[in-house]
Amino acid sequence: MSDYADLVGQDIRLQLLRLLAQDSDYAVNDTVLGQGLRLLGHDLSNDRVRAELGWLEEVGLVTVQPVGPYRVAQLTQRGLDVAQGRARVEGVRRPGPGEL
Template identity: 35%
Template sequence: MDRIIREEARLIILRTLSGEPGGRLNSELLRQNMEAYGITRTREWVQAEMRSLEQLGAIEVTEAGTVLVGQLTQRGQDHVDRRAFLDGVKRPSLPRV
């Protein structure tokens, strides 16, 4: 179950960044956004998932005080758009017609 939640959270992070102007957002705002999807975790947990996405090349991470700022990369956008898929990240569903 933990793996499924982590994969879902990573997809939520990518989708959230994809929807932001400039494709960037900090870990606290990402954490709050995850709560809307029923995933209630600490900022540190979210930051660990951001680091995992960074290792996959899906986002770039920079430190800004006590938060991390995630910047979506082309590889991350390709996953959101279903052009390529990343291991350890839930696959996005097909758009509804």
């Protein structure tokens, strides 16, 4: 993967965490997350959204449960810490000071 593709992937993962952090119960389905990413400039296929959620689940930042045709991601405490810049995980862009 190119350096640019790595940077984009890191930003996508941060934005997914930040979208989940905005929800009252920290849980959102993959379709809504994809729509949120589009608003932020990342037009991804649903398969790519699911793949990124799978990556985030593997590193303990979210849990993912199938609900009908959807995958519902829920932020973990560690995921919230990363979204808010209190913790770092390689592969997720760190939010800048103006983003907190």
